[in-house]
Amino acid sequence: MKHFSPALLFLCLLAPRLSAWQQRVDYKIEARLDTVSHELTADQRLRYWNNSPDTLSFVWFHLYPNAFRDERTRFAREAEGFHDYRFRLSREAERGLMEVSSANAGGQPCFLTPGDDPTTARLDLPSPLAPGDSVDIGMYFRVKIPGFFSRLGHEGSHYEVSQWYPKIAVYDRKGWHPLGYHYLGEFYGDFGDFQVGLWLPRNMVVGATGVEVTDPNDTTAASDSLSYRLFTATDVHDFAWCADPKYIETSEIHRGVALRVLALPKDSSRWGNVMQYAKDALDYYGKWYGRYPYPTLTVCGGYLAAGGGMEYPNMVIVSSGEDRLTRGLEMVVVHEIGHQWFYGMLANNEMDQPWMDEGFNSFSEERYFEEKYGPEADYLAHP
Numbered sequence: 001m002k003h004f005s006p007a008l009l010f011l012c013l014l015a016p017r018l019s020a021w022q023q024r025v026d027y028k029i030e031a032r033l034d035t036v037s038h039e040l041t042a043d044q045r046l047r048y049w050n051n052s053p054d055t056l057s058f059v060w061f062h063l064y065p066n067a068f069r070d071e072r073t074r075f076a077r078e079a080e081g082f083h084d085y086r087f088r089l090s091r092e093a094e095r096g097l098m099e100v101s102s103a104n105a106g107g108q109p110c111f112l113t114p115g116d117d118p119t120t121a122r123l124d125l126p127s128p129l130a131p132g133d134s135v136d137i138g139m140y141f142r143v144k145i146p147g148f149f150s151r152l153g154h155e156g157s158h159y160e161v162s163q164w165y166p167k168i169a170v171y172d173r174k175g176w177h178p179l180g181y182h183y184l185g186e187f188y189g190d191f192g193d194f195q196v197g198l199w200l201p202r203n204m205v206v207g208a209t210g211v212e213v214t215d216p217n218d219t220t221a222a223s224d225s226l227s228y229r230l231f232t233a234t235d236v237h238d239f240a241w242c243a244d245p246k247y248i249e250t251s252e253i254h255r256g257v258a259l260r261v262l263a264l265p266k267d268s269s270r271w272g273n274v275m276q277y278a279k280d281a282l283d284y285y286g287k288w289y290g291r292y293p294y295p296t297l298t299v300c301g302g303y304l305a306a307g308g309g310m311e312y313p314n315m316v317i318v319s320s321g322e323d324r325l326t327r328g329l330e331m332v333v334v335h336e337i338g339h340q341w342f343y344g345m346l347a348n349n350e351m352d353q354p355w356m357d358e359g360f361n362s363f364s365e366e367r368y369f370e371e372k373y374g375p376e377a378d379y380l381a382h383p
């Protein structure tokens with residue numbers, strides 16, 4: 001048995017408490033989608049809480065849509081490194097970008113200084129942000145939504161809108177994490193609340209993070225061709241949405257969660273089991289790791305070009321359909337919903353420690369197949 005001095009014991013007890021802090025950021029975003037130019041124009045206001053013991057003189061932002069601006073971005077260069085030439089060979093009209101036309105902090109005009117990749121920028125605060133204080137930051141921005149080279153994208157009037165707003169980077173005990181957008185690699189975000197208002201064509205079926213709270217009696221919330229859709233989300237670290245006028249919707253309440261499946265017409269005949277897969281994923285992961293704590297979960301059909309699916313808080317996008325030979329669709333649906341726990345709730349740094357989300361989640365996906373179909377089963381087994 002080792003002997004601990006009283007001072008060392010005191011430090012050991014104190015150390016975890018000193019480092020047990022997280023920043024917090026609450027967003028309010030109002031955005032309008034132009035389905036002719038495939039552009040979003042938006043006004044974002046956020047309140048950033050400095051819960052760290054440090055005084056901050058600047059904050060970093062992610063401007064992710066700039067990954068699709070030109071061939072010089074980190075994403076574009078890394079894509080070529082993986083012999084993926086879709087972006088290099090794309091037309092200008094298919095590419096995307098983000099422009100922040102004005103910014104202010106604490107009521108004072110501010111400027112963004114680009115980072116080493118156009119997907120990051122630093123905003124110098126007009127006055128230092130002391131521990132325990134908060135600052136309000138406002139921005140007007142425009143996003144040109146690209147075709148599908150990765151996650152954010154559109155195909156005609158179908159939209160998958162992720163990594164789409166100026167997102168404040170994480171500051172933790174290791175400092176700032178202004179992570180650029182990579183060809184391979186994911187994300188890291190601070191928890192907070194979102195209030196997102198979207199002006200969209202009236203016929204759009206929308207899936208989104210959080211809960212839709214649109215007031216159906218608000219006569220100001222519509223124009224000839226657009227309607228206003230309002231969403232709120234609590235204690236999440238990202239907000240994404242998808243919209244398509246042709247989505248085929250099914251919905252069900254399962255264990256208190258409002259489950260929705262939005263199938264693309266091309267997949268509708270092959271998505272008949274998706275609702276059951278979603279319910280099973282909630283049941284198994286809930287049994288093993290704790291109940292899914294959010295009120296909604298939506299599975300959206302998509303076209304994304306970054307694997308067979310992608311996870312966002314309260315929402316997953318799946319780009320595959322059922323086939324006759326494997327349980328591949330079930331695997332993707334369960335895997336993406338599993339990410340609601342591993343990263344969605346745990347919120348690790350996915351760039352530094354991807355094993356903590358992909359590793360645990362892939363293990364859990366295998367566990368799902370073994371427990372549901374028997375010890376020899378996996379997704380390759382014939383249904």
Ligand SMILES: [Zn+2]
Binds near residue numbers: 335339358361
């Ligand atoms: Zn994954």
